[in-house]
Amino acid sequence: MRSLTPRSVLLGLIAPVGALVFAAAVSAVILLATGHDPFDTVDAMATAAQRPRTLVNSLNTATSYYLSAVAVAIGFRMKLFNIGVDGQYRFAALLAAGLAGAAFMDSLPSFVRVALTILAAMLVGAAWAGLAALLKVTRGVSEVISTIMLNAIATYLVSYLNSPERLAVSTAGSNNIGTPKITEGGRVPGFEIEGSSSKVFGLVFLAVLVGFLYWFVLSRTRFGFELKATGLSESAAVASGVSVKKMVIVSMLLSGAVAGLVGMPELLGSSYSYSLNFPVGVGFIGIAVALLGRNHPIGMAIAALLWGFLFNTANSLDTAGVPREIVDIMQGVIVLSVVVAYELVRRYRVRAEQRAVGHALGRTKTAEEVTA
Amino acid sequence: MSTEPPAGSTTLAPAVQLSGITKRFPGVVANSDVDITVRAGTVHALVGENGAGKSTLMKILYGMQPPDEGTIAIDGVPTAFASPADAIRAGIGMVHQHFMLADNLTVLENVVLGSEPRKGLGLDFTAARARIREISDAYGLDIEPDRLVDDLGVGERQRVEILKVLYRGARILILDEPTAVLVPQEVDELFGNLRELKAEGLTILFISHKLDEVLSVADDITVIRRGTTVASVSPADVTARKLAELMVGSALPVPELRESTVTATEVLTVTGLTVTSADGRPVLDDISFTIHAGEVLGIAGVEGNGQAELVEALMGIRTPNAGTITLAGRDITRDSTRHRREAGMGYIPEDRHRQGVLLEATLWENRVLGHQTRPPNVRGPLLDRRGAKADTERIVAEYDVRTPSIDVNAAALSGGNQQKLIVGREMSGDPVVLIASHPTRGVDVGAQAAIWDHIRRARADRLAVLLISADLDELIGMSDTLAVILRGRLVAEHDPATVTPEQLGSAMTGAGREEG
Numbered sequence: 001m002r003s004l005t006p007r008s009v010l011l012g013l014i015a016p017v018g019a020l021v022f023a024a025a026v027s028a029v030i031l032l033a034t035g036h037d038p039f040d041t042v043d044a045m046a047t048a049a050q051r052p053r054t055l056v057n058s059l060n061t062a063t064s065y066y067l068s069a070v071a072v073a074i075g076f077r078m079k080l081f082n083i084g085v086d087g088q089y090r091f092a093a094l095l096a097a098g099l100a101g102a103a104f105m106d107s108l109p110s111f112v113r114v115a116l117t118i119l120a121a122m123l124v125g126a127a128w129a130g131l132a133a134l135l136k137v138t139r140g141v142s143e144v145i146s147t148i149m150l151n152a153i154a155t156y157l158v159s160y161l162n163s164p165e166r167l168a169v170s171t172a173g174s175n176n177i178g179t180p181k182i183t184e185g186g187r188v189p190g191f192e193i194e195g196s197s198s199k200v201f202g203l204v205f206l207a208v209l210v211g212f213l214y215w216f217v218l219s220r221t222r223f224g225f226e227l228k229a230t231g232l233s234e235s236a237a238v239a240s241g242v243s244v245k246k247m248v249i250v251s252m253l254l255s256g257a258v259a260g261l262v263g264m265p266e267l268l269g270s271s272y273s274y275s276l277n278f279p280v281g282v283g284f285i286g287i288a289v290a291l292l293g294r295n296h297p298i299g300m301a302i303a304a305l306l307w308g309f310l311f312n313t314a315n316s317l318d319t320a321g322v323p324r325e326i327v328d329i330m331q332g333v334i335v336l337s338v339v340v341a342y343e344l345v346r347r348y349r350v351r352a353e354q355r356a357v358g359h360a361l362g363r364t365k366t367a368e369e370v371t372a
Numbered sequence: 373m374s375t376e377p378p379a380g381s382t383t384l385a386p387a388v389q390l391s392g393i394t395k396r397f398p399g400v401v402a403n404s405d406v407d408i409t410v411r412a413g414t415v416h417a418l419v420g421e422n423g424a425g426k427s428t429l430m431k432i433l434y435g436m437q438p439p440d441e442g443t444i445a446i447d448g449v450p451t452a453f454a455s456p457a458d459a460i461r462a463g464i465g466m467v468h469q470h471f472m473l474a475d476n477l478t479v480l481e482n483v484v485l486g487s488e489p490r491k492g493l494g495l496d497f498t499a500a501r502a503r504i505r506e507i508s509d510a511y512g513l514d515i516e517p518d519r520l521v522d523d524l525g526v527g528e529r530q531r532v533e534i535l536k537v538l539y540r541g542a543r544i545l546i547l548d549e550p551t552a553v554l555v556p557q558e559v560d561e562l563f564g565n566l567r568e569l570k571a572e573g574l575t576i577l578f579i580s581h582k583l584d585e586v587l588s589v590a591d592d593i594t595v596i597r598r599g600t601t602v603a604s605v606s607p608a609d610v611t612a613r614k615l616a617e618l619m620v621g622s623a624l625p626v627p628e629l630r631e632s633t634v635t636a637t638e639v640l641t642v643t644g645l646t647v648t649s650a651d652g653r654p655v656l657d658d659i660s661f662t663i664h665a666g667e668v669l670g671i672a673g674v675e676g677n678g679q680a681e682l683v684e685a686l687m688g689i690r691t692p693n694a695g696t697i698t699l700a701g702r703d704i705t706r707d708s709t710r711h712r713r714e715a716g717m718g719y720i721p722e723d724r725h726r727q728g729v730l731l732e733a734t735l736w737e738n739r740v741l742g743h744q745t746r747p748p749n750v751r752g753p754l755l756d757r758r759g760a761k762a763d764t765e766r767i768v769a770e771y772d773v774r775t776p777s778i779d780v781n782a783a784a785l786s787g788g789n790q791q792k793l794i795v796g797r798e799m800s801g802d803p804v805v806l807i808a809s810h811p812t813r814g815v816d817v818g819a820q821a822a823i824w825d826h827i828r829r830a831r832a833d834r835l836a837v838l839l840i841s842a843d844l845d846e847l848i849g850m851s852d853t854l855a856v857i858l859r860g861r862l863v864a865e866h867d868p869a870t871v872t873p874e875q876l877g878s879a880m881t882g883a884g885r886e887e888g
Contacts, residue, residue, distance in 0.1 A: 220757075222750050229741060232730040238689055239719065239727035240742035241710030350783060357776055357784040 011349060015341035016292060016299075022341075023333040027326055036322050044320035048313040052196040055309075059200055062308030063207045063265045064279065066301055068286025070214050071125075071259035073295040075143075077218060078231035078251055084132060084147025085259040086283025087154030088125040093263025094158050094179070096121035097274035098167040100267070101180035113186040118206075118264055125260025126253045128154065133252035137245040143252070151283075162274065171275070178275025188268040201269035210258060215297040227251055259283065288335045294342065307331065385448025387412040387544050387575035388433065393442035395428055403429050403599045406442070410544075410592070415566055415576045417586040420596035421619055421817060426579050429596070430546050433577075434466045435459035446544070465537025466546045469553075471529050473521045480504060480517040483536050507538050512568045526674070527558035531565065544575045551585055555674060556844075556877035563589045581619070583612040595619055620817040627824050627849030633666035634852050638701075639836035640686075640805045645695035647681045647860075655681045657860040659695070663805065665834040668827070670851030670868065672844065672876050678860035679840050680722060683809050686838070687719050688712045700804060714745060718803035720794055720811045722840070724787070728794045731783035735775060736764040738782050739797055746801055767796035772822055788815035795823050805836040812846060824850060844873040858882050 028038040048054045068085055075082035082088075099105070100117040108116070132150060135141035162168045168177045190199030218224035230237040230247045238244055262282055263274075271278060289307055293300030310331060314324040388410040395403045403425045410416040420426045431437045433444065435453030444451055446462050453459045456466070473482050480501055489496040489503075501517045508515040513531045521529065530550060537545060547566075551559045566576055566589055580586050586593060587607045595603040595618045603618050610618075640663045647656035656678045663669045673679055684690035686697060688709040696705045699715055713719070719742065721727035729738050740749040740760050748759030764778045771792045775785055782790055791811070798806060808827065812820040827850065831837060841847045847854060847868070854866040856879040864879045 220755055221753050222744050222755060223753065225737070225740060225744050225755055228733070228737075229730055229744075232732050233726070235726045236728065236730055236741065238709065239687065239721055240744065241688075241708065241713045242744075243708065243710070350781070353780055353784040357780055 011345055015345045016303075016338055019292075019334055019338035019341045022337045023330050026333045027330045030329060031322070031326060034323075036326075040320055041317060041322045041326065044316050044322060045313045048316035049309070052193055053198055054312050054316070056193050056196045056198050056200055057312045058305065058308040059204065060198070060265065060269070060308070061311050062301075062304040063201055063204050064262050064282050065285050065289050065307050066207045066304035067210060067258060067262045067265075068282050069289035069293060069300040069304055070210055070286075070297075071255050071262065072283075072286045072290040073293075073300060074214070074227075074251055074255040074258065076231075076290055076295050078227045078247060079234075080231075080248060080251060080255075081144045082129060082132075082147055082252065082255045082259070083144055083287070084129060084150045084154075084283070085255070085262065085286050086281060087147070087151035088128045088256050088259035089262035089283055090158055090278070090280065091128055091154040092121040092124040092260035093267055093278065094162060094167065094274045095124045096260070096264070097179040097182070097267055098161075100182045100186045101273065103180075105186055106183055108185075110185040114188055114268065117182075117186065117268065118261065121260040121264055122257040123260070125258070125262075126256040129252045129256025129259065130249070133249045136252075137248050143248075162276070168275075176276050178273040178278070180273065182268070182272040186268070187272060188265075190269050199269070201265040203265035203269055206261065206264065210261065211297045211301060214258075223250070262286070288331065291335055292338050384412045386410055386445070387447060388416075388577065389443075389445040389448070390429070390433065391443050391445070393429065393432060393439045393444075395432060395437065395439050403432070403439075406596070406599075406601050408594050408601060408604075410575060410577060412447070412575050413570060413573050414591040415570055415578055415589055417578045417580060417590035417593045418596060419579075419581055419583065419586055419593060419615065419619060421581060424596045424619070425599035426596055427548065428599075430466070430548060430577070430579060433459070434464060434546060460540055460542070463541060463543040464546065465540060465542025465544070467530070467533045467537060467548065467550060469548045469550070471533055473529060473532060475522040476520070478518050478520055479515055479524075479532050479535075482521055482532060483517070483539050487540055504535065504539065507535055511538065511565065511572060513565060525558075526553050527561055530554070530558075530562065534565070534569075542574075544577065545569065546577045546579070548579050549581075550578070551580060551582055552842075553675070555881050556874050557881065559585060583615045583619075586615070587612055597621055616817070627846045632852060633832050633834070635665045635667075635834065637665040637834075638662050639665050639699065640838070641696075641698040642686070643696050643698075645682070645685060645697065646693050647678075647685055647690060648693045655860050656685065656692070659857075659860075659862055661855060661862065663836040663838060665804075665836055666831055667852045668831055668837040668839050668850055670839045670841070670847040670854045671857050671862075672841075672847050672854060672866075672880055673857035674880050675842060677857050677880075679809070679857060681860075682857070683719075683722070683807055683838075683840065686807055687717065710745060713742060716802065716804035718798035718806040720791075720798055720806065720808040722809035722813070724790055724794055729782045729790055732781055734781060735768070735773070735778040735785075735793060736761045738793060739764040739767060739778075741797070743797065743801060763800065767793060767800065771796035771826070772819075788819035791815045792819055792822065795826055799826055799830055803830075803835060805838070806830065807838050809840045810842060811839070812841075812843070844876050848873065848876070856880055 031038045031041055068089065071085045072082055096117050099120050100113065105113050128150060132143045132146040135146045136143050160166070162177065162179070164170055164177060167179050169180050170177050188202035190202050192199055218227065226237065226242045226247060229240065230242055230244055234244055263278065266279060267274065285307060289300055289303045292303035310327050314327040317324045317326065386409045388408070390406055390408045393403050393406040406429055408418070418426055418429070428437070432439050435456045435458050444453070446464070451462055453462070474485070477485070480497065483504055484500045489500045504515065504517040507513070513535055515528070515531055515535055521532065524532065534545065550562060554562060569576060578586070578590060590607055593605050593607060593615065594601055595605070595615065597619060643660045645656055645659040646654060649655045659682060661669060671679060681690060685692045688707060692705065696703055698704065699712070699717065704712055704715065725731060730741060740755070743749050748756060748763045750756055761778060767773065768775060768778060773789050773792045773796065775789060795811065811827070812823050815823065827837060839847065839850055848871060851868045854868045854871060855862045856864040856866070856876065858880065866876065866879070
């Protein structure tokens, strides 16, 4: 990472903040055009934000989003596009839920049960992503295509396995089906927050740990260096003795393992079962969050919190008579404008740095000096 | 300035007059206050180092970029070009350094491409063919319109490029480093053509930094340094050395080795190395050589004769089909690139942006690149950021890398400074053999001298060097042994003490083999 100067911090912030402001403006225009009052919308969201429960739910949602974003970012760092986080986490969550809910687990100590569940999820996620890595290094199949297809396969596998003859049980008095409820000892307790009926997931700390490890491995280890080098220039990495095939496999496995964690906070902290209403699509949200947070561990955390907040306040818009889809529009505009804004800032930076180097070495005159 | 039409006047107006041309870009050398007068019917050479601003100037003259200030007059008439199309209309033609020809089309098709002769709805190839023959005969270009460009040699392709601009009615030709891709014999042919063009009244602007060539062909010479014209001289009044000093603004380095440091210790031995391309054609055919400690083996050859494949096979980037590579007595034929580097192979790649640096990473990260398994860059599996940074500071100081800080991205540095960083990096960690591919390509004279110096010093410290270069003076001056590569085979050995660039050039094109 670069050294922090007020200028570099400002440059780093200008793109996301600019994109947010732009997205807010676009959303306001759309609200006005459809006959809604933008101020009512802001008001409804602000009121929702004052309820502790919204904040707790936002944090909980953000936990999954963050893990998903880290999974995506591991691939992004070496220009590997793991679009399959979605399939990886759902498949991993289902199998891990099946294991955690199985009767034989009841006899094990709580810590072992939770650890086994999480480990199983990571292994399944890694294995599912590993298929794409294998196809890429042996047959040259683009990981974008293979992970998208694996997502579809995961969807069908999950619905095949999540049925009463297999991993699932019917819930009495409901048409929902899911894996057997994980009993008390297999759960991760949450934290009570005053004024909120929901608890903060205990696995929030898992996300923090993953974020820290992500930062440490990428910026402090040889592996992280080789990953970055491969992403910046594959040909230079090869000439430097980096085995690109090995990097593809390792980073894809790591990405998949982290993807396996995405469903864990929800599974072990609130749903205790993989059922038909287990959250879907978090893998794709992770792509947006990683883009918005520029693959940076802190940036992605902020982006995940923002996304979680927007998701949880969307409900309150319905009561204010504003269509909740405005949140989707807003998220879409943010992502689009942030990508454009980052590219503009990047170009500005390159030019500014060249100018600074030229200036420091006195090789070229700037326009002002020439005219002076 | 005269706006009189040239006709009828006793002294012709200059074909091209650039006055006070200034062009600014952020961060790069542009042009400031350039004045050039090109007399009609002459060969005018524009010389300067890489990055001195020659190309920018020519782009301005060819209408590719507008000047910020200054005026352009063609045949005494002030003009402003909004695009190359305007320049072509004014009779200016440009022959680019890299050919822009479609290999799978004939000469005729390439020449008419973009200005096809129409007859009704169809194309009038008969008229075009006649016109190409006419131009070819008039200027002695010796071009057959119906041959496939794919079948043509480099020199012939260049003549096709020249024919192409003449076909479009150019009276003023800009040639951007036309000799860079030619061997000495082809250069002589080109110069013969240029003299014929001149005799027919055409004006030629010749960009180069090869001074002997400039002196032999030019009628006037303008020297550019750091974006501005520093001298206008006549070739009769200057020597190549004087010209070079004008170019760099200081005295010149020469590539030469003093006493032999070659020892009997074999460091790198290659036997029967063969690499086959995807279509089954051998690109390296049974290559064998030995480099001893303290020896520089130079490989001469026209680009594309297997040099790149040889280097990649030696570095473990490309798997050979047959043959063995032995480093200090150990067979490394099957070793990975990483193992070879750890065993002491240093690598200065031909294309630094592709293989040598990470443009969007800091200088100290680039110091780690390729050495990411060894101190001072790592401690176990962890990066040693402090160690790497301290060593980068050392390289920056010892190798005179001009940068304000080691925290800037490599992209912010000039090519020469990037190259000095690469050389410094590859010389670190006591290499036993250095694979240097065009180590001074595209760097300024100061950096070139420094790089030669470092190679000489390392050679005295028993480093074995494989030197591949397109600069024959560099090869002859820096090598203890010289081999010539032609179509993937080592075809000749020469003693650098006695060989001339002409003899090397013959061997490089294969002309020498028939004689011997």
